[in-house]
Amino acid sequence: MDKATKKQLEITACKVRMGIIEGVYNAKSGHPGGSLSIADTLTYLYFARMNIYPDKPDLPDRDRFVLSKGHTAPALYSTLANRGFFSTEELKSLRHIGALLQGHPCIHIPGVDMSSGSLGQGISAACGMALSGKISNDIYKVYCVLGDGEIEEGQVWEAAMFAAHYKLDNLVAVVDNNGLQIDGRISDVCSPYPITDKFAAFGWNVVEADAHDFDSLEKAFDDAENASGRPTVIVQKSVKGKGISFMEDQVSWHGTAPNAEQYAQAMEELNAQLRSLEG
Amino acid sequence: MADVKKIATRESYGNALAELGDKYENLYVLDADLAAATKTGIFKKKFPDRHFDCGIAEANMMGVAAGLAATGKIPFASSFAMFAAGRAFEIVRNSIGYPHLNVKIGATHAGISVGEDGATHQCNEDIALMRTIPGMVIINPADDVEARAAVEAAIKYVGPVYMRFGRLAVPVFNDAATYKFELGKGxxxxxxxxxxxxxxxxxxxxxxxxxxxxxxxxxxxxxxxxxxxxxxxxxxxxxxxxxxxxxxxxxxxxxxxxxxxxxxxxxxxxxxxxxxxxxxxxxxxxxxxxxxxxxxxxxxxxxxxxxxxxxxxx
The missing domain is CATH 3.40.50.920 (Rossmann fold)
Structure with missing residues (x-):
């Protein structure tokens, strides 16, 4: 990846993070931690990887995206808004009565390919989309982001078995390994480790990545292209709350909105990052 | 009445799918290791490339059906009522009902007439469960003629449909020549x-x-x-x-x-x-x-x- 592209992605990711904070702050609820940990990945997918059409969001040959860890909808919404699917103003009414943006992804929102949020379900829908593409020889790819806590759901492994059995090499799943879930460290709650070995045993092409390094993300998604006959999982090492000092690696920021003071500080930090990137 | 023909509606389901497969090329069938019992095996024999066995994993099957529907296919997800409506309830609710996807659920072996398998497999709760999902259509056909007609009506209707079929062979009392199925009409x-x-x-x-x-x-x-x-x-x-x-x-x-x-x-x-x-x-x-x-x-x-x-x- 050339330097200019990388810098532009970093700037965009910073704006996506601002949108996340804006949304969650105005909603007075929501999930900032896991949204911030996938902000770079979604930025990369929507600004550098996926074949999508913000003005024609339902075009059949578009790549599909399913946010299986649906509680991190603020990251998806902010990415879609920044990409032009709808106005960034919508982020301010996230979770409000009558708002476009529901607490969890809803298929009726422009750019959202599947309703999700009940953990473990999005990956199955992504498998169905990928199977559909195989049936019709469609060229689209299906991307799906899961949480590392989410993979404790048994349905994920039903889907993992299915995807390998039907050789869904047009499917790329990302496990966002920020290491935290509501009740604590995933290794303490009911450990899903070793994640890479489990997917490998299920017959997947397994790739590891640094979730906050665009070169690493690009390499991982490139590797996925070469997995003929097998679905790919990218296990990305991430930091929950990434980009905001007091939220980083803190389980308490899984599902808490910042107060006015915390909001101001978060935005100040993001603005400083933006200035330094643009400067 | 002694010469009345008896057919189980699950048989009607499998036969209808196989018959309608030619007319509706976008029709696909999913099963969860019960194709011989749900009778989707009849469809599989005729259209092997349009039948996908998901293994004993009903939750994932319902999600896969949702994904197929979200990309324009008409999937029939098939299992016993106990697993389709019971085990997979929340996936049917959140991945099919909430996004109002065009998934057809073919639930066989409903009710107490499952017989010898006993209480674990006799699903007497499926209609109650499905009725609470907004936008879910529920069809419970009475005989072979009605069941076949119901399958085609489900295909023509755009949106989620739950169809209930039985294991027991039951009398065919409707006249195929004159019977008309109208969705939502008693x-x-x-x-x-x-x-x-x-x-x-x-x-x-x-x-x-x-x-x-x-x-x-x-x-x-x-x-x-x-x-x-x-x-x-x-x-x-x-x-x-x-x-x-x-x-x-x-x-x-x-x-x-x-x-x-x-x-x-x-x-x-x-x-x-x-x-x-x-x-x-x-x-x-x-x-x-x-x-x-x-x-x-x-x-x-x-x-x-x-x-x-x-x-x-x-």
Whole structure:
């Protein structure tokens, strides 16, 4: 990846993070931690990887995206808004009565390919989309982001078995390994480790990545292209709350909105990052 | 009546899929290791490339069906009612119902007539569960003719549909040449103004037989077949309530949450009258031959006659 592209992605990711904070702050609820940990990945997918059409969001040959860890909808919404699917103003009414943006992804929102949020379900829908593409020889790819806590759901492994059995090499799943879930460290709650070995045993092409390094993300998604006959999982090492000092690696920021003071500080930090990137 | 043909509606389901597969090229079938029992194996034989076995993993199957529908296919996700509506309930609710995707659920082996397998597999709760999902259409066909017609109606309707089929071979009483299936419309099978029997699924034939027996005793019992439990035909039920003043409902399902509840909800709100529900009472079934179980649990013409006479004080 050339330097200019990388810098532009970093700037965009910073704006996506601002949108996340804006949304969650105005909603007075929501999930900032896991949204911030996938902000770079979604930025990369929507600004550098996926074949999508913000003005024609339902075009059949578009790549599909399913946010299986649906509680991190603020990251998806902010990415879609920044990409032009709808106005960034919508982020301010996230979770409000009558708002476009529901607490969890809803298929009726422009750019959202599947309703999700009940953990473990999005990956199955992504498998169905990928199977559909195989049936019709469609060229689209299906991307799906899961949480590392989410993979404790048994349905994920039903889907993992299915995807390998039907050789869904047009499917790329990302496990966002920020290491935290509501009740604590995933290794303490009911450990899903070793994640890479489990997917490998299920017959997947397994790739590891640094979730906050665009070169690493690009390499991982490139590797996925070469997995003929097998679905790919990218296990990305991430930091929950990434980009905001007091939220980083803190389980308490899984599902808490910042107060006015915390909001101001978060935005100040993001603005400083933006200035330094643009400067 | 001895020469009446008997066919299980699960058989009708498999046959209808195989027949309609040519006409509807966008039709795909999913199963969860039960293709021989749900009869989707009939479709698989004819269209091996359009049948996908998901293994014993109903939750994932429902999600896969959602993904197929979200990309323009018409998937029929098939399993036993216990697993389709029971085990996979929350996936049906959140991945199919909430996004209102065009998934058809073919649930076989519904009700107590599963027989020898016993209580774990006798699903008497599926209609109650499915009724609570906004936008879910529920069809409970009564015989082979109605079941086949229902499958095509489900294909033509855009949106989620839950179809309920049985394991037991039951009499084919509808005439294929004249039968018309209209989604959401009840069918008046016998006229009468003393009382109305509202039935669904394999209880429809029992209700007709009961009405004929009652007629010989001088009681004119109207019979209504409700094949579409949701959306329910309010008009035909309210007309019956107004004209006959008493209703007996009959279903091979728990008396909680199924046809009886749906009829009572309509009647209570708009034209109150006495509604007596025949169905599986608040209890689990047990093993035994299906016909014996139906009799034991009061799902018979005999018990309908007795109940009607009780309600009328005869």
């Amino acid at each position: 069918i008046k099978l016998r006229d009468g103004n003393d009382i109305t029997i509202v039935a669904s699924g394999l209880m429809v034939n029992e209700a007709v037989n009961a009405s004929d027996e009652l007629k010989a005793m001088g009681i004119n019992a109207r019979v209504i077949n409700i094949h579409t439990i949701k959306p329910i035909d309010r008009e035909i039920i309210l007309e019956a309530a107004a004209e006959t003043g008493k209703i007996v409902t009959v279903e091979e399902h728990s008396i909680i949450g199924g046809l009886g509840s749906a009829v009572a909800e309509v009647v209570c709100a708009e034209c109150p009258c006495r509604v007596v529900r025949i169905g599986v009472n608040d209890e689990f079934g047990h093993s035994g031959p299906a016909v014996d179980l139906l009799k034991e649990f009061g799902l018979s013409a005999e018990n309908i006659v007795k109940t009607v006479k009780d309600v009328l004080g005869r």
